[in-house]
Amino acid sequence: MRTGRLMGAGEIGRRLGVGPSRVQQLINRKGFPDPYDELDMGKVWRTADVEKWIREHRSDLAQDPEGSE
Numbered sequence: 001m002r003t004g005r006l007m008g009a010g011e012i013g014r015r016l017g018v019g020p021s022r023v024q025q026l027i028n029r030k031g032f033p034d035p036y037d038e039l040d041m042g043k044v045w046r047t048a049d050v051e052k053w054i055r056e057h058r059s060d061l062a063q064d065p066e067g068s069e
Helices: 009-016 020-027 047-057
Strands: 037-039 042-046
Touching: 009 020, 009 042, 009 047, 042 047
Parallel strands: none
Antiparallel strands: 037 042
């Protein structure tokens, strides 16, 4: 199964323009996508799942970055 691109907490923070503390708050919120997997470096999310969440909850950032799936 092809998963597409993945994002860690750092990538999510850069995409949203927020710092690590805010990322932790968001990823622990009900309604944020479940992680795809957990690696030694931390949890990872499917980029498509995060982008869908952004479209639904942060319409000001809804324009997909170049190359996202």
